[in-house]
Amino acid sequence: MSDPAHSAMTMKPAAIACDSIGIARIAGPRLYIFAGRPSEALAGKLAGAVGAPLPAETGTIAGQALQCTMLAPRRWLLIDARDNPADLAGDLGRPCSLVDITEGRAWFEVTGPLAADLLAGATSIDLRLKAFPTGTCRTTHFVRAAAIIFRRGPDSWRLIVDISLSSYVFNWLAEFAVPLAALHRLEAPSR
């Protein structure tokens, strides 16, 4: 697991909570980019490890403990949340175009009834449940950082951003969350 407190990107505090929003930087699972045009055999091995065929369209997530989502043509993201992560590259057989990017990414969890409103301040993608169902993800820009957003429930989200931008993203979330929550308190009786 990546260490969320390893450097200057350490945020103090690493989590904040308003009454309707929770923001936390969390330790995420291992991340790999699998890129290129896999042979049938390799794709089969990967599907075996994931437990499902490689997704053929972006946004969908295959697998459980070891998940796979398609980021772009010929590019997949593997999320290895297994308790004892195996040597994935070894499993697939070397050489294969699998690159470990865990150390270069930071995870955030955003939860609460106002979580979607908070995220909607930074990303232009459609966050409505019918457009972004639970259990799917989207590759987008969050503020000005490339990001992948996962929907884990109606009010539960996770974000992956570049680790060098994690402080910027956290500060942005924190900056917006407080007035948004205050506004929610003000408007609650009327909306």
Place this chain on the structure above:
Amino acid sequence: MIRLPMGGRIDRTRPIRFTFNGRAMTGFAGDTLASALLANGVTVVGRSFKYHRPRGIVAAGEDEPNAIMQVSLGHQWAPNLKATMVELYDGLEAVSVNCWPGPDFDLGGLADLFHWLLPAGFYYRTFKGFRLGGRTWLGWPFWETFIRRAAGLGRVPAGPDAEKYLRQYAHCDTLVVGAGPAGRAAARTAAASGADVILLDDQAEIGGTSLWQGEDFSSQAAVTELRAAGIRILPRTTATGYYDHEFVVAVERLTDHLPPEQRSGLPRQRLWQIRAGQVILATGAFERPMPFPDNDRPGVMLLSAALQYARRWAVLPGMRAVVVTNNCTAYDHARQLQGLGLSIAALIDTREVARHDAPFPVYAATEVAGVRGRRRIRGVVLGDGRSIACDCILMAGGWNPTVHLLSQSGGKLAWNGEKACFVPHAVPDAVSVVGAAAGAFDAGYAVSPHWLGRHGGRQWIDFQSDVVATDVIRAGRENLLSVEHLKRYTTTGMATDQGKTSNVNALALLALATGRDPSDVGTTTFRPPYTPIPFSTVASAARGRLQAPRRYVPAHDGHIRLGAHMEDFGSWMRPEYYTRNDEDREAAARREHMAVRASVGIFESSPIGKLEVWGADAARFLDLIYANTMSTLPVGSVRYGLMLNENGVIIDDGVCARIGPDRFLLSPTSGGAARVAAMLEEWLQCEYVDFDVCVVDVTTAWAAYAVAGPRARNLLEKLAIDIDLSPAAFRHMRFREARLNGGAARIMRVSYSGELQYEIQVPASRGPALWENLVDLAQQMSGAPVGIEAWLRLRLEKGFIHIGSDTDGSTLPGDIGMAGPIANKKQDFTGRRSLTRPDALRSDREQLVGLRAALPDSTIPVGACAFFGTRPAPPTERIGRVTSSCFSPVLNSNIALALIRNGRARHGERIRFWSDGRIWEAEICDPVFYDPEGSRLHV
């Protein structure tokens, strides 16, 4: 003006105290500033822009041209607010603008005495200046200072805006703009079909014209009903722009209506960016003023506005009114006002056939010839000399659909002669226009155009920009036939109201004056924003530390502990230099510089790009990408390479390591890494689609540290490392994978400093610990951490280029002395053909050279221009520029790199440089100042 004893949508149990120009006044909850001012008997609310004539409230909404206020937000003043859109709150302070000492007596009013000297366009002719002695005297730059001081409506706060602002994207199936009867009906219908609907309205209360035309309309009941239908309602929200693909920007005034003490911690406004599947525009219509002499006097108001003030806020604009109209709608509105207690002294109808069923005197085919009263209306004079006493004049000149958003959406307008207005004609598929915005006026409207009063005098067309009818007629006379020319010549339709009350009157008058139909004149372009938006709202949180992304290196905290002065380098926060004791920047940079030359320096190079390129065709692909050959690179070796664009221009450089038979590690520049990764991906996806290659950017997954200096190897030997570091086993330009301090590491022997140098890469999480370790060891060896400033000086001594500094958008490989290696390359590569163009082969291209300053203690500024001769006076020719410059503590001299025309043939020549009025002299030399044999790299 009186407050009616009952009625209105105000809460009389909640009196509100406020001040206007320092005068204490009282209103009620639910009032706008405008309605409260009227209720307090204020007739003059400000002065006009150009002639400083006293002005009163004309309208009741966004179309108000006169009542522009500066309003206190507590700790700062907000300029440019329309009193008609400001909701009253306890403690509100408002002041008039564009007048001194106040609106009732304004010294600027003297301008009106000389109005005949100040027609439209007078400044274009007057402030040109004159030529004498080869220069212009009293030209525009001289006058501009005074004119700018006199102009403007309000003052922008000098300090940063302390308020908070939100920005939010939203998506919906149907967006309805305007919550009047048509908008509400459209929203209900859309919601009933299962659509996800957002309904926005610029008023605090939902209802539109229902608020003042229906007897028993309950806004709250309407809101309840709409919400029950699943419609999201955004009150106090003005749609300000319609952009491509149904993208509508709106501003929601969140807390502007609250007393300052209740706004603490709350955002002031929210910028909505809404992407809709379909947009329904129910934006209503604005009533037009009527042209007659002195129609700008305080007390002259739009009839519909008067009815709104009476019904919504229980305020009558006077006791006895004269209505001036050209259509039948006015009769009903006048009758309603009379029913509310306003005596209608007369209705003056410019049409030949007027209605005579009205309960007040009607004058058909009659026009107003004059207005009695200056700051307060006393009566009107008719064309036949008769006078009618009154204290307010209500204008009803017909209706204009509010088509700004439609026009911005790409919709077309057409002139409707029967309705005397522009109506939607060709509407984009995803847009619908309903209600008055579509030109659906009352059946008995029967308007007859009236664009110019026949009794002469000064008839105001544009109240806000102080444009009178004769200005428009003069524009036509001067052949400014285009409505766009009219706008710029007279300024009609400019300023904060963007001509909401004036545009159609102006263009129709231009048509009349030039013998054309209004449809031939057309309209000006309706550009966003529909109504002014504070810059702070647009910026939202993107201010201060969040203005742009900041990237942090893994050992950031370690740098801070060492006293680093952090600077922004291409969005990365990096140590520029480390201060010790009272060192300044220059002293610190020289000390760090010498540490590398004499012992060892540690430099965090984590931002340097790290792109892994894999696949069976990786080598072939890189041969096409780099100007150098990479396919011949043995595994474990490193090669410097240049990347060119299709024009042959250098866009990036860096080393490329072959870390496996089909696997490379590219190190593009720190600022260019993301751009290069995107470029490689584009080539693969668009051109080399059949290549078996993939590119993964792992820049931030690895921390990187350069260990440079003659003792670099000694330092590495103190680490727990499992590779042979001896010169024979690990030579210059080699790559090794190793175990370092118990973890994986990648080590390259490359040099940007001109010394023995290792670049160590470890997983980012281990970066901070390794940094501490390296710095400790270096300090034990009289070494030091090194910042960017010293690092760039080290490479300058060595003559290594810095992309973007020593190159620009025209630099070719030959210009920096790299033509040779590229010329021998057999394979094709990006930009190759461009290098054979005649321009690329010119002998007088600017070429990279070194400079030794004539005065050793004077650094030539970067950007200084090289020129022939002794003085840079015309026609002296510029022959190049300084690209990098510093003091070299090793050479004890100021050195520089420069791009000089035909520079390589000029070694030994002394030339001069100019910058900011100073001149420097330097001798052109080889760009490699330090260790030209490279002996220090190969130790």
